[in-house]
Structures are given as structure tokens and as C-alpha cells.
Amino acid sequence: MDKPVVATASLAGCFGCHMSLLDIDERILELVELVDFHKSPINDIKEFTRDCDIGLIEGGCCLDENVHVLKDFRKHCRILVSLGECAIMGGLPAMRNGISVRECLEEAYLNGPSVRNSNQAKILPNDEELPVLLNRVYPCHEVVKMDYYLPGCPPSADLIWIALTALLENREMDIPYELFKFD
């Protein structure tokens, strides 16, 4: 029988959740026995060429490209998991949610103390090759249906391990109190 297939993505995240996934120590040897990895920044597979069993999503949607990737994951993954606070509620990128996109861009490229004197031509990046910022950061479940949520910043390696093995073995997750954290 073929091994279950896992895909992962980092949207508006810091890769901390992926680091935490790699932080399962020697169990990573067990993990590669248990599953095959498909599209993921870890193996650099860029496009879906098959359907997957589990998709792990780090980060919320901050760009139009994030929405595209997330919808692509929903189409190709049987189970989709919000991994970490940013995927669940937008996280730190969502701190911009009360501020207009124009104000954010002007602060970052025109008015911020580190750019005030270096961007004399007052250029805001708007090349058509660049993904476009959304009006605000959206949690993943406000864009597509998510099946499970693993909180934490990042979710601890043990939490990811417990959740992943429970999903693979089709049993209920038994999460100890100490591992269920929002920070």
C-alpha cells in the first residue's frame, strides 16, 4: 500500500512552524517511514502533481498569491490543517489589519526612519510580477474550509507529532494540557 502523502506550505508566516515540524528530532526518521512528502518548501516541490492526504498550512493570507496557494491546497488535500497562530488568526502580520494598505506601504517605503532618506524618488513597489497585498490579513478558515487547528507560536514539535500520527492512524488526538498553548 502507498504511504500517506503530506504537503506543507508557508503563507504569511515566518517558517517557525516548519522549524517546529523539523524539531521532532530523531522521530523525523520514523516520519519519513510513515509518510511521503509532496509539495513543500522542505523538498522544494513547487507544483501539485497528485492529490495528498494531509496539507499543513502555516501563516494566514496576506497576499493574493497566498489565497491562490491555499485554494490549490484545498483542491489537492483531503485534510487541511491550520498550523500555528498566524494560520488560525492572522498572527503578527494581522497587526496591520486596522491600518490601510497605502499607509503600510508608505511607512515601509517612504516614511520609515530607515528609508526616509534613501528612497528619494519616492517609489512604491508595484511591478506586475509582484503579488498584491490584500486589504487585510485573513485567517485561513475565512478563505477555505480548514479541518483541524493546531495552536501555538509555534505549535510545539510534540504537539505536531501527536496530531500528525493521530491523523495518520485515524484516531482521536489526545493532547496534554502543557502542549496546548497560544504562544
Add this chain to the structure above:
Amino acid sequence: MAELNNFSIDGVKCMAREGTSILEAARQNGIYIPTLCNLDGVPPKGACRVCSVKANGKLLTACTTKISQGMEVENDTPGLNELRKSIVEMLFVEGNHLCPSCEKSGDCELQALAYRYGMTVPRYPYFYPKRVVDASHPKIVKDHNRCIMCKRCVRAIKDKKGRSIFVFLNRGFETKIYIDPELAGKLTDELARKSVEVCPVGAIMLRGEGFKTPFGKRKYDKAPIGSDL
């Protein structure tokens, strides 16, 4: 001396003096009812509704309702716990509760209740209201993103004449805690520290003090809120 009343919580026979609140009576009998806006030594407010119980079949807040002879209280039931969870979720979506960047994380009562009820994601859409951080006072910083309007600071922090130093400003969704400008000078170092302690979330922080307790040693790191009862 007040008479003793017999009553029951989830079928367990309890006893308390007449005039005791359901919340206080439950504690005296070793039963935990979750609270958030309630603070020992301060008159109850019934603001957050987290302590909601069913008394003789009626939904009431345990902190503001007194026990009566023969009262039957429902407390730890799936229905009530789901209701409490939904109240906590509403509080989470209504403000901007960024636990990863909050100094109070691990010691926060709102977060601890979310842990206790296993909240992974609120069932309601996030509001992302635009709120500010007010660092104008020389001793404390108010982060309105985190305020849950429990009114604990208003009720507990008073000057020597018994006047509230903190007050509510505006109404409805615009409500925010405000320091009475005439009494701002009365906020001594001791009262400033106390205001940080009475705040269940991280809405009032001491100026110049940030993260101070390491992970694993904070109040709610090892055991859920209410485990001490």
C-alpha cells in the same frame, strides 16, 4: 447569625450561609465555577457572563445571584461549558488578542479559560478593531487591543478618598478604560502595580517592564485555571 441554606450543585449536596452568592458558596464547598470579571474583595459586576450557571433551571451569573434554600444549581454540564467557551470566543474576536506577542501570555485569565475549554479557533469571525496603545501615563501602559471591559481596574483601584482612578470613556463598541485626568497623579507605584495585577489580561502593563517569567513557570503553564480548587 445568618441561617444555613441547603442547596445542590450538579446534584452534590452543599451548604452555605443565607445571602452568600452561588459563586462564593460553590468555592466554600470546593466546587469550581469559572470567573473572569470577578475579583475577590471587590463587589461583583456580572459583566463577562463566564460564571453563568442554571439556578432552578434559569440562566444566571453565579457571582451576582444569592443562594436560596433548596436551590438546584447546574454548573459543570456540557451545555453550560459550551456556552462559556462561546463567551470566551466572543471576547477573543472582539479585541486584538495576539497571544504570541503579549507580555501577559501564560498568566492571562482569558487565555487560561480558552485553554480550559479547548478553544482552537473562535466560531465567530474576527473583528480586528482599530485600537491604540496609550503610553501617556508615566507609570503604566494601556493596550486597548487587549481590554475586555471587565471593569476590574475601575472597581478595584481607588485613591485614599475611595474615588476610582480608572473610568469608562464613551459607550458601546467605543468604550475604553480611561484614567481620570484629575486623579492621574494619585496612581502611586503601589496602585500602578496593583492595577497590573487586577487586570485579567494584558491591557494594563507597568512601564519599563516586559516579559519577566520564563515559559514553563507562568501561572497557567502546567495546570488549567481552577485546578487549585
